[in-house]
Amino acid sequence: MREDVLKHSSSISEKPEWLQERLNWFKDQKFGIILHWGVYAFWDCCESWPLVPDCDWSRRDELTCWTSRNKDIDLFQRDYRNLHKQFNPTQFDPDEWADLFVQARAKYVCFTTKHHDGFCMWDTKTTEYKITGEECPFHTNSNADVTKALFDACRKRGLGISVYFSKADWHCPYYWSPEPRPMSQTANTVDDPATWEKFVQYTHEQIRELMTNYGHIDILWLDAGWVKGKEDIKMAEMVKMARELQPGLIVANRTVGDEFEDFVTPEREIPDEALPDVWEACLPLGPDWKYVENQPLKSAQQVVDEIEYANQRGGNFLLGIGPKYDGTIPDRDAAILREIGQLRRN
Numbered sequence: 001m002r003e004d005v006l007k008h009s010s011s012i013s014e015k016p017e018w019l020q021e022r023l024n025w026f027k028d029q030k031f032g033i034i035l036h037w038g039v040y041a042f043w044d045c046c047e048s049w050p051l052v053p054d055c056d057w058s059r060r061d062e063l064t065c066w067t068s069r070n071k072d073i074d075l076f077q078r079d080y081r082n083l084h085k086q087f088n089p090t091q092f093d094p095d096e097w098a099d100l101f102v103q104a105r106a107k108y109v110c111f112t113t114k115h116h117d118g119f120c121m122w123d124t125k126t127t128e129y130k131i132t133g134e135e136c137p138f139h140t141n142s143n144a145d146v147t148k149a150l151f152d153a154c155r156k157r158g159l160g161i162s163v164y165f166s167k168a169d170w171h172c173p174y175y176w177s178p179e180p181r182p183m184s185q186t187a188n189t190v191d192d193p194a195t196w197e198k199f200v201q202y203t204h205e206q207i208r209e210l211m212t213n214y215g216h217i218d219i220l221w222l223d224a225g226w227v228k229g230k231e232d233i234k235m236a237e238m239v240k241m242a243r244e245l246q247p248g249l250i251v252a253n254r255t256v257g258d259e260f261e262d263f264v265t266p267e268r269e270i271p272d273e274a275l276p277d278v279w280e281a282c283l284p285l286g287p288d289w290k291y292v293e294n295q296p297l298k299s300a301q302q303v304v305d306e307i308e309y310a311n312q313r314g315g316n317f318l319l320g321i322g323p324k325y326d327g328t329i330p331d332r333d334a335a336i337l338r339e340i341g342q343l344r345r346n
């Protein structure tokens with residue numbers, strides 16, 4: 001088990017009473033689905049990471065989106081950041097998605113409202129780099145605010161709502177300014193605190209929107225654990241604001257191990273023994289979190305075994321699914337989800 005999971009050792013009994021009750025609710029959910037969906041669905045690379053100059057592992061020679069651009073990082077970044085101009089998922093049907101999750105017997109859904117690339121999957125007022133922006137052809141669709149449409153559909157079916165949100169933003173000029181830097185130099189706090197403060201306010205406003213305009217939210221699932229310390233985004237203020245807007249909100253400040261990490265999230269592994277914390281194992285159905293055509297997938301039985309293995313050790317299981325660029329959940333994924341529901345005992 002990785003150190004970032006093991007170092008977080010506070011027990012549920014040490015939490016405030018209201019949070020203990022909410023975490024007990026969360027533990028009872030057992031099985032959820034996380035959806036990585038954004039402009040990156042067009043390409044065969046992983047989500048967001050190939051934008052980073054020093055992340056060579058994410059730009060492998062077998063990836064067409066990389067080799068077809070002559071392995072030119074500048075060209076790759078330019079084309080990636082223009083993908084939203086062709087993102088038009090007209091076959092997106094939030095009710096169909098939600099029905100599928102219910103058939104899988106999932107109890108909650110975690111949706112990537114914004115990954116590290118900064119593209120917003122909701123109708124934010126903070127940037128035009130969003131699915132409802134005029135440059136995105138989907139912006140005229142009645143379901144253009146996909147976050148609202150999906151959350152409403154899931155909530156109607158009794159599913160819990162978990163908001164994935166990256167604290168990093170590799171599109172915002174206040175985070176990377178003026179050009180992308182290596183991951184070891186991701187923020188402006190040391191040399192330009194005034195610009196970093198603009199990013200803090202930008203981030204807080206996005207969280208405020210998500211906590212205000214999208215109905216009842218159960219979980220705020222914060223990713224990009226490297227945004228901490230010198231790159232602090234005023235977590236205490238942000239979480240206080242979020243909980244004032246969403247009483248009872250559970251927060252996952254992933255891999256940080258601070259007082260705002262209400263539960264831990266081991267990724268791509270399931271602990272062999274129970275952890276002292278509330279926890280949620282996160283594993284994708286295939287090799288990648290996002291949609292990549294013709295990837296090998298786990299069988300329904302394998303997923304059910306993983307769910308039961310996690311549950312028997314006191315944890316939840318969060319299964320990663322990658323919707324396609326056209327707005328559909330791939331047929332193979334959908335069939336496996338339905339079979340999972342048929343095979344599960346609880």
